[in-house]
Amino acid sequence: MEGGLIVLAAALLLFLSPEVQGTAHLSFSNNTQVNITRDGCGVSKLCVETPNNCDPSGNSSCLFASAVSSVPVPPYGVDLSVELSGESAGYIAVGLTANASEGTSMLVICAQNSSDNGTFFFRTMQRNNTDNMLTPTETRVKEIRGMVNGNMIKCEFTVPNLNASNIRSSEATTFSVLLGNGSFDGSVLGAFNLLFGSKPLDLIKPDSNVPPTAAPTTTAPISNTTIMPSNTTMPSNTTMPSNTTMPSNTTMPSNTTMPSNTTMPNNSGALQPHAVLLLLSVLTLSVLLRV
Numbered sequence: 001m002e003g004g005l006i007v008l009a010a011a012l013l014l015f016l017s018p019e020v021q022g023t024a025h026l027s028f029s030n031n032t033q034v035n036i037t038r039d040g041c042g043v044s045k046l047c048v049e050t051p052n053n054c055d056p057s058g059n060s061s062c063l064f065a066s067a068v069s070s071v072p073v074p075p076y077g078v079d080l081s082v083e084l085s086g087e088s089a090g091y092i093a094v095g096l097t098a099n100a101s102e103g104t105s106m107l108v109i110c111a112q113n114s115s116d117n118g119t120f121f122f123r124t125m126q127r128n129n130t131d132n133m134l135t136p137t138e139t140r141v142k143e144i145r146g147m148v149n150g151n152m153i154k155c156e157f158t159v160p161n162l163n164a165s166n167i168r169s170s171e172a173t174t175f176s177v178l179l180g181n182g183s184f185d186g187s188v189l190g191a192f193n194l195l196f197g198s199k200p201l202d203l204i205k206p207d208s209n210v211p212p213t214a215a216p217t218t219t220a221p222i223s224n225t226t227i228m229p230s231n232t233t234m235p236s237n238t239t240m241p242s243n244t245t246m247p248s249n250t251t252m253p254s255n256t257t258m259p260s261n262t263t264m265p266n267n268s269g270a271l272q273p274h275a276v277l278l279l280l281s282v283l284t285l286s287v288l289l290r291v
């Protein structure tokens with residue numbers, strides 16, 4: 001995607017002097033209704049936000065974005081419908097990047113124009129992830145809707161054919177999603193303050209930002225059948241086989257959230273069922289010894 005976008009942006013910049021930024025690539029919806037909620041997060045739409053789990057329709061400060069992707073059509077990529085909500089006296093922005101620490105991000109900006117009575121303002125920019133510089137781009141965006149209420153800015157839009165030129169078919173829809181804000185005086189967009197950067201998320205999977213819930217039922221098929229006799233006190237002195245040292249330090253994941261990386265941690269994942277089996281075998285052994 002980046003390569004394609006850069007080439008596209010460079011090609012277009014050849015024809016446009018920097019101060020004459022056309023908006024022909026933007027099409028606005030005449031429906032000004034913007035209603036952004038958490039409804040469907042993780043089920044029908046992918047959501048990112050900061051602070052964690054905040055509610056864009058709620059009372060407290062919440063910078064929130066959601067995305068719904070069309071089914072990918074190989075040569076054309078996906079149409080990505082985005083909602084963005086947050087507070088700023090200038091702009092809020094959502095970015096997509098393959099790697100937040102190198103290359104570039106596609107940044108979509110929703111702003112209030114303080115030199116025009118706080119009216120809604122929309123732009124697409126390219127952010128250099130290394131030096132944070134913003135460069136205007138002509139990314140096509142359609143069905144743009146936006147509203148400003150005080151410092152509350154909300155917008156919805158669709159980026160068509162996202163990733164159309166990308167060859168990485170298997171992960172072509174996987175991006176880190178960035179959230180941030182900045183100043184806007186009516187002509188100059190200030191530096192992008194990165195407030196949140198997600199792990200790589202597959203935009204076509206609404207649940208790709210849902211922490212996997214602990215699923216002991218799947219890892220321990222015994223759970224249903226071997227209900228431990230609740231009050232039979234364990235035989236205290238049945239000498240355990242001395243050498244089967246219990247894996248004392250296999251720290252079970254204390255909470256449900258998986259380790260930050262997206263790839264399943266193979267090692268610790270394999271350890272848990274192992275530890276459970278070991279525990280069960282020891283318990284079974286002690287029960288057998290007692291009988």
Ligand SMILES: *[C@@H]1O[C@H](CO)[C@@H](O)[C@H](O)[C@H]1NC(C)=O
Nearest residue numbers: 027028029030031032143144
């Ligand atoms: C607004 O929307 C209506 C119905 O969708 C359409 O008929 C009309 O042409 C639109 N107006 C503009 C200015 O886009």
Ligand SMILES: *[C@@H]1O[C@H](CO)[C@@H](O)[C@H](O)[C@H]1NC(C)=O
Nearest residue numbers: 033034035036037038039040
């Ligand atoms: C916003 O959408 C939610 C459902 O997504 C709905 O329950 C609510 O009534 C809507 N609010 C407005 C003001 O349209």
Ligand SMILES: *[C@@H]1O[C@H](CO)[C@@H](O)[C@H](O)[C@H]1NC(C)=O
Nearest residue numbers: 055056057058059060061062
């Ligand atoms: C919204 O916030 C205001 C003050 O910030 C507070 O007085 C009010 O109770 C809040 N309403 C809800 C529904 O939380």
Ligand SMILES: *[C@@H]1O[C@H](CO)[C@@H](O)[C@H](O)[C@H]1NC(C)=O
Nearest residue numbers: 115116117118119148149150
């Ligand atoms: C600014 O917007 C407010 C509310 O929309 C309106 O009442 C006011 O007249 C506007 N002022 C100017 C100078 O356009």
Ligand SMILES: *[C@@H]1O[C@H](CO)[C@@H](O)[C@H](O)[C@H]1NC(C)=O
Nearest residue numbers: 006103104128129130131132
């Ligand atoms: C991003 O900025 C760095 C440092 O200024 C520069 O070396 C690099 O070429 C820039 N990348 C792009 C794509 O503009």
Ligand SMILES: *[C@@H]1O[C@H](CO)[C@@H](O)[C@H](O)[C@H]1NC(C)=O
Nearest residue numbers: 217221222223224225226227
């Ligand atoms: C497992 O539990 C389910 C629901 O509690 C029950 O229907 C099923 O018979 C149980 N299976 C066994 C092997 O006990």
Ligand SMILES: *[C@@H]1O[C@H](CO)[C@@H](O)[C@H](O)[C@H]1NC(C)=O
Nearest residue numbers: 227228229230231232233234
């Ligand atoms: C289990 O033990 C507890 C306390 O040791 C006792 O209060 C309870 O009645 C016992 N339950 C059964 C079913 O024996």
Ligand SMILES: *[C@@H]1O[C@H](CO)[C@@H](O)[C@H](O)[C@H]1NC(C)=O
Nearest residue numbers: 234235236237238239240289
């Ligand atoms: C049980 O274990 C304790 C401590 O390990 C020991 O002092 C005691 O003699 C043992 N009792 C029997 C019956 O083995």
Ligand SMILES: *[C@@H]1O[C@H](CO)[C@@H](O)[C@H](O)[C@H]1NC(C)=O
Nearest residue numbers: 239240241242243244245246
């Ligand atoms: C059992 O442990 C002892 C020392 O704790 C060790 O010398 C011995 O080799 C172990 N045996 C096995 C089978 O691991």
Ligand SMILES: *[C@@H]1O[C@H](CO)[C@@H](O)[C@H](O)[C@H]1NC(C)=O
Nearest residue numbers: 245246247248249250251252
């Ligand atoms: C368990 O691991 C923690 C750190 O991972 C360590 O501080 C602690 O001493 C270990 N305990 C044992 C019994 O090995």
Ligand SMILES: *[C@@H]1O[C@H](CO)[C@@H](O)[C@H](O)[C@H]1NC(C)=O
Nearest residue numbers: 211252253254255256257258
């Ligand atoms: C575990 O989660 C609970 C609630 O989700 C939270 O209160 C607690 O601080 C968490 N503990 C750790 C170690 O993250």
Ligand SMILES: *[C@@H]1O[C@H](CO)[C@@H](O)[C@H](O)[C@H]1NC(C)=O
Nearest residue numbers: 199259260261262263264265
């Ligand atoms: C995630 O995993 C990759 C390699 O799989 C590694 O390079 C990277 O440092 C890891 N990141 C974190 C936060 O653990």
